[in-house]
Amino acid sequence: DTAxxxxxxxxxxxxxxxxxxxxxxxxxxxxxYWYKQDxxxxxxxxxxxxxxxxIINETVPNRFSxxxxxxxxxxxxxxxxELGDSAVYFCASSQVGSDEKLFFGSGxxxxxx
Amino acid sequence: xxxxxxxxQALSIQEGENATMNCSYKTSINNLQWYRQxxxxxxxxxxxxxxNEREKHSGRLRVTLDTSKxxxxxxxxxxxxxxxxxxxxxxxxxxxxxxxxxxxSLTVIP
Numbered sequence: 001d002t003a004x005x006x007x008x009x010x011x012x013x014x015x016x017x018x019x020x021x022x023x024x025x026x027x028x029x030x031x032x033y034w035y036k037q038d039x040x041x042x043x044x045x046x047x048x049x050x051x052x053x054x055i056i057n058e059t060v061p062n063r064f065s066x067x068x069x070x071x072x073x074x075x076x077x078x079x080x081x082e083l084g085d086s087a088v089y090f091c092a093s094s095q096v097g098s099d100e101k102l103f104f105g106s107g108x109x110x111x112x113x
Numbered sequence: 114x115x116x117x118x119x120x121x122q123a124l125s126i127q128e129g130e131n132a133t134m135n136c137s138y139k140t141s142i143n144n145l146q147w148y149r150q151x152x153x154x155x156x157x158x159x160x161x162x163x164x165n166e167r168e169k170h171s172g173r174l175r176v177t178l179d180t181s182k183x184x185x186x187x188x189x190x191x192x193x194x195x196x197x198x199x200x201x202x203x204x205x206x207x208x209x210x211x212x213x214x215x216x217x218s219l220t221v222i223p
Contacts, residue, residue, distance in 0.1 A: 004155070033211075041199060042116065043156075043213040056210065090155055099163075101146055102203070102211060104155030 003027050006091045006105035013081055014113055021076045021108045023091030031055070032074035033102070034066060035090040043090070049074050050096065081112045117204055117214035125220040132189040134217040136202030137182075143205045145178055145185045150199045150216075159200075160187075194223045 006023040013019055025032060033056075034046040047066045048056035054066070063079045074091060091105040117138040126132055138145065144163045148156040162169045162178045162185065169176045175188040189196055202214040 035213075041150075041216045041218075043201065043216075044116070045211065048210075092155075096209070098143065099161055100205065100209075101158045101161060102148075102156070104148075104157070106155045107153075 004091055004093055004103050004105040006089075006108055008108060009106065010109050010111075012111045012113065015081055015083060017081050018077070018079045019081060019110070020078070021089055021091075021110075023074050023076070023105060025072055025091075025093040025103070027093055027095070027103060028072075029093040029095045029103070030071055031094045031096055031100075032068065032071070033092040033094075034074065034076050035092060035104075037088045037090060037107070039087070046089075047074075047076075078110075081110075083112050086110055086112045116212055117202055119200075119202060119214040119217045121217060122215070123218045123220070125222065126192055128192060128194055128221055128223050130192055132192050132196070132219055132221070134187050134200055134219070136185045136187070136214045138185070138202070138204035138212065138214070139183065140204065140212070141207045142180070143207055143209070145176075146203045146205065146211075147174075147176060147185075147187050148201045148203060148213075150201065152198070156201060189219075192219075192221045194221050197221045 004025045031050045049068045052068045068074045088107045092102045146161045147159045150156045173190045199216045201216045
């Protein structure tokens with residue numbers, strides 16, 4: 001079974017549209033994240049949720065809104081998509097602890113036309 | 114930005130050779146981790162070294178950490194074509210945040 005699964009894998013859409021990416025983890029972890037990887041492979045944290053509460057909100061446009069209905073799910077909704085939003089978005093999860101490590105989903109490649 | 118840096122950006126070696134990649138980070142850390150990313154896939158955790166450790170081994174992987182220089186290195190010995198991937202370091206800060214390096218793209222030629 002896939003530990004961290006996100007859908008869809010590919011998302012092609014027009015500028016101005018609203019889209020969502022879903023993420024689920026079955027590892028029982030208490031923390032979930034969204035990362036953005038740009039074309040140069042730079043990986044940057046966007047949001048972090050711990051037990052459904054927002055912990056980290058890096059400098060991200062407010063067009064991006066994470067939603068965590070329960071600690072196993074963290075969805076990302078993006079309003080009014082822009083060309084610069086094109087990237088690969090990764091969901092990840094972890095269990096808080098001294099040797100905490102991240103488990104990543106396989107990514108969603110978003111292309112805004 | 115808290116993003117770390119890695120060098121080289123790209124590395125191409127022959128199968129059987131060793132590959133070394135370096136990472137520098139910016140803040141105080143609890144530990145430093147290395148991840149691997151195959152093309153079109155998510156990152157996979159490889160190895161973790163704590164801030165009070167200087168060297169760690171796991172199979173063909175050897176990691177070193179120098180907290181005075183805020184740097185780490187990953188050595189892959191006896192490389193295989195299947196090791197072709199991008200490798201990222203991630204510093205886990207004392208504030209419990211993860212910051213990734215810029216990545217090293219490794220190509221192992223059969």
